[in-house]
Amino acid sequence: MHITMVKKIFADGHPCGKCAQAEDLLKKRSLWNRINRIVTAAEANPDSEGMKLAAEYGVELAPFFIVDTGTEKRLYTRVLELINKELKTPPLSFLSDLAAAVQRYASLEPQEILAEAQKKFAEGLAISFSGAEDVVLIDMAAKNKAPFRVFCLDTGRLHEETYTLIDQVREHYGIALEVYTPNPQLLEPFIHKKGLNSFYRNGHKECCSIRKVEPLQRALAGCKAWAAGLRRDQNPATRGTLAAVELDENHHSPDGQPLVKFSPLLEWSSRQVWNYIRENNVPYNKLHDMGFISIGCAPCTRPARPGEHERMSRWWWEEAAQRECGLHKP
């Protein structure tokens, strides 16, 4: 299911208040990420995509929504009707298994958790690749000899060494590694307005949202489950309550169900990760040999200082509780 929202800009340049209210409502109900595409109907420009859609569907109100199921297109001019008819999460059969699964997976080894995920979801499972832990997951998944997908997010601000690793991983495992980049329609106005390094002044949330969170939504479109190399001790403040398997209400499969999210390495320490990397000859980022522990974008990562917690080397100018990029919302 693909949902397009058409928002209006009045002829005098003012944005439509009802469109903003609809957006707020969707956000309050955690449904905003179910809108796949936003199109503008500029009253002053009949050739704008939204105005053409309004003419095509004979709509004069704003906002309106077009739901494309693949076999038919349905129009909604009221956000509440859209929510009630299309966005209410259907009861999940997986839910009945989930409480038991959380308990059972807590006693499984990471590779066993992945094997179960691969068996259950096959190509519907995507491994998110960015750090050393994620390559460990890829190595385990490859050894399980069952299907999986791998994607990574190229923010445009990664270190050269990270780009080298991405291609190394692709070649080492012989996989089609999917690389997602920021949407230029979001990125360019942001840079034009705030410059390239606004995160040092305004915090990293907006930049991460454009360079990471939005591409993640595209990477996960079509998935039923995803796996990431999160470890609980990376950031007890934000990862303390995670489980090795969870329902991710921030992302949904094409049939509207929350994705199942696996964190097989949740209880592993950094030492266990590195033991695995060395014992299994897993490719790793050469920045680790230069003192980096947790590696993200170049301007927001520094080598760890002696005795410093690994997360201190990311967005070090912000509070500890803020040091998450938004990819892994609770």
Ligand code: SF4
């Ligand atoms: S880590 Fe830094 S550069 Fe990368 S997306 Fe976030 S704020 Fe932007």
